[in-house]
Amino acid sequence: MTDRHEVILTCPKGLEGLLLDEAVGLGLEEAREQTAAIRGTGSMEVAYRLCLWSRLANRVLLVLHRFATTNAETLYDGVRAVDWAEHLLPSGSLAVEFSGHGSGIDNSHFGALKVKDAIVDGLRTASGERPSVDKLNPDVRVHLRLDRGQAVLSLDLSGHSLHQRGYRLQQGAAPLKENLAAAVLIRAGWPRIAAEGGALADPMCGVGTFLVEAVMMAADIAPNLKRERWGFSAWLGHVPAIWTRLLEQAQLRAREGLSKPPLWIRGYEADPRLIQPARNNVERAGLGHWIRIYQGDVATFEPRTDQNQKGLVVCNPPYGERLGDEASLVYLYQNLGERLRQACLGWEAAVLTSAPELGKRMGIRSHKQYAFWNGALACKLLLIKVVPEQFVTGQRNASRPADADDVVEPARLSEGGQMFANRLQKNLRQLGKWARKQGIECYRLYDADMPEYALAVDIYGDWVHVQEYAPPRSVDPDKAQTRLLDALAAIPPALGIGRDRVVIKRRERQSGTRQYERQASEGAFLEVKEGDVRLLVNLTDYLDTGLFLDHRPMRLRIAREVAGKRFLNLFCYTATATVHAAKAGARSTTSVDLSKTYLDWARRNLALNGLSERQRLEQGDVMAWLEADRGEYDLIFIDPPTFSNSKRMEGVFDIQRDHVTLLDLAMARLAAGGTLYFSNNFRKFVLNAGLSERYAVEDISAATLDEDFRRNPKIHRAWKIQAR
Structure with a gap:
């Protein structure tokens, strides 16, 4: 075998330029970029050095053969042409990875099978001995890339991907690969900062990946120094003498690097569940004396140790995949910007974000931006110099020196955000006064009053629940x-509440029971007061909160009329109307709903008011239940969904199509002189005219709207129905 080899290094998309510089520095010659890869030439020593020292590559591939292929047979022949006896024993094991298509190769599995057959047939002995397939830990891992009729056959020297350094056995929900973390640090200038004795802080450190990668750079530790098994470990072409010399040199450099006084490197993590896994990863990397990890959120992390200490703040904020995450992420970025301005003057910062528009909420201009890919997710790396000249939402007090006690003015709102804040404050002055006078804790403050800000903003005590209407x-x-983010930024200062008490959800057209499905699992219930009762709401876990605010007048009307009566609540949801009825002296209550979740919630609402006894809760399809029930009721309330196709139902419920049958069934259960209240929020709903011929029907919609919903009179329709 020759000592000059073609070498291909693969990497995540976007890292090609950085990897090119690194590879050239490690001795690769004639190097040039390809998509998600670098190609060049070098000796076996260079190939080994790339395996040991590359912080950015995924794999180091040693090219064995390049050939043209037009079909599966020429592919087989090209692979068979290699003298595989130089690489693998007949008793050995192999794995084949195949990428690309064309030349009669329809899929990677078929291509890999042809490559494997060619290798096995080339090594099969007269006695029939042949290599076996081992996908996990083979003696040799072969890779073939097929592109436009050209096949590149390579030996994978790395084995498992080089980003798997071995220290991170525990990881969080959205782990950042080690080589991507290293690329962020390099782009952010950490090698330069570390050489100058600078510090590093990660205020959202997760399981500590940035911290460990930063120390390995600062202490001159080869990233793959602790790897025990390589793709070349059992390869017949392996040259142990060269590898051993390189390994010993790297071990010496690591010992010398770790013997230096440690730099100030700190991680902070708000989630207590990640603290111990992060510390375990640090200890596995052997860096416990360099790195300290503390529990703390972004608003309180303190990277400064003294006035002269400067360094780098680096972080990868969470991406936000759950219902309501937009609000928390806006405030997370705002808090990060405030801490940078207040505690990190003179530092540099690097923020890897999948939402660059959120990066603008930090209130500091980035002087450079780089595109990165975290798997399939497009990201931007924002590089920031934390100096007053870069601040866009606050200014340092010019009359005082820049010290740890400097106060930064609150973030200024955009023009649109200020307009939105002004409208909120105007509504709060009007509706807040009305709500206090009526003893109402929960009400709608804003409902798309300004068309460009299509939000519903509801007050729940000292919490704010925001629903974004899909544009x-x-x-x-x-x-x-942008408008959504402007509005979210405006809500806390306009209403004088903490950012952690704003929850946002997106409301779109719902089908089936989606609006009732669990969206998150925080399980945080808030106790609120309405009239004479207490109710439980959940602002985070479901699209709706458990309390339909627009039906407040209807619930209070029921409370005024129900004393001594038998009350039936159909499609009862969390039974808030039932709680009012029972508290107001109903002789009995019966509540029916298909959802066990909401009936359990109903029980909790009743128990909260000391009403657990004599209140009947029934789980079932309302239509089927009505057909089977033989009870008699003096007051009935029906507020059905527009549409439902739950698996527990027989068929599909459609309010427009089925309301006549529903009302006829319910009226059959209404006692003489009784009243049925029927309501729904389907905007296009038309009450069947024939109902007025059989019953006394009165549209009471206007009387069931309180001050907070008069701006949106189409929020629901309501009728009072009695026997003639």
């Missing part, structure tokens, strides 16, 4: 997102 397709998504 029409004619609206530019980027503009809609």
Whole structure:
């Protein structure tokens, strides 16, 4: 075998330029970029050095053969042409990875099978001995890339991907690969900062990946120094003498690097469940004396140790995949920006984000931005110099020196955000006064009053629940997102509440029972007061909160009329109307709903008011239940969904199609002189005219709207129905 080899290094998309510089520095010659890869030439020593020292590559591939292929047979022949006896014993094991298509190769499995057959047939002995397939830990891992009729056959020297350093056995929900973390640090200038004795802080450190990678750079530790098994370990072409010399040199450099006084490197993590896994990873890397990890959120992390200490703040904020995450992420970025301005003057910062528009909420301009890919997720790396000249939402007090006690003015709102804040404050002055006078804790403050800010903002005590109406397709998504972020930034200062008490959800057209499905699992219930009762709401876990605010007047009307009566609540949801009825002296209550979750919630609402006894809760399809029930009721309330196709139902319920049958069944259960209240929020609903011929029907919609919903009179329709 020759001592000059073609070498290909693969990497995550976006890292090619950095990997090119690194590879050239490690001795690769004639190097040039390809998509997600670098190609060059070098000796076996260079190939080994790349395996040991590359912080950015995924794999180091030693090219064995390049050939043209037109079909599966020429592919087989090209692979068979290699003298495989130089690489693998007949008794050995192999794995084949195949990528690309064309030349009669329809899929990677078929291509890999042809490559494997060619190798096995080339090594099969007269006695029939042949290599076996071992996908996990083979003696040799072969890779073939097929591109436009050209096949590149390589030996994978790395084995498992080089990003798997071995220290991170425990990881969080959205782990950042080690080589991507290293690339962020390099782009952020950490090698330069570390050489100058600078510090490093990660205020959202997760399981500590940035911290460990930073120390390995600062202490001159080869990233793969502790790897025990390589793709070349059992390869017949392996040259142990060269590898052993390189390994000993790397071990010496690591010992010398770790013997230096440690730099100030700190991680902070708000989730207590990640603290111990992060510390375990640090200890596995052997870096416990360099790195300290503390529990703390972004608003309180303190990277400064003294006035002269400067360094780098690096972080990868969470991406936000759950219902309500937009609000928390806006405030997370705002808090990060505030801490940088207040505690990190003179530092540099690097923020890897999948939402660059959120990065603008930090209130500091980035001087450089780089595109990165975290798997399939497009990200931007924002590089920031934390100096007053870069601040866009606050200014340092010019009359005082920049020290740890400097106060930064609160973030200024955009023009649109200020307009939104002004409208909230105007509504709060009017509706807040009304709500206090009526003893109402939960009410709608804003309901798309300004068309460009299509939100519903509801007050729940000292919490704010925000629903974003999905914008029409004619609206530019980027503009809609900017307006949403402007509005979220405006809510806390406009209403004088903490950012951690704002929850946001997106409301779209719902089908089936989706609006009732669990969206998160925080399980945090808030106790609120309405009239004479206490009710439990959940602002985070479901699209709706458990309390339909627009039905407040209907619930209070029921409370006024129900004393001594038998009350039936159909499609009862969390039975808030039942709680009012029972508290107001109903002789009995019966509540029916298909959802066990909401009936359990109903029990909790009743128990909260000391009403657990004599209140009947029934789980079932309302239509089927009515057909089977033989009870008699003096007051009936029906507030059905527009549409439902639950698996527990027989068929599909459609309010427009089925309301006549529903009302006829319910009226059959209404006692003489009784009243049925029927309501729904389907905007296009039309009450069947024939119902007025059989019953006394009165539209009471206007009388069931309180002050907070008069801006949106179509929120629901309501009727009072009695026997003639």
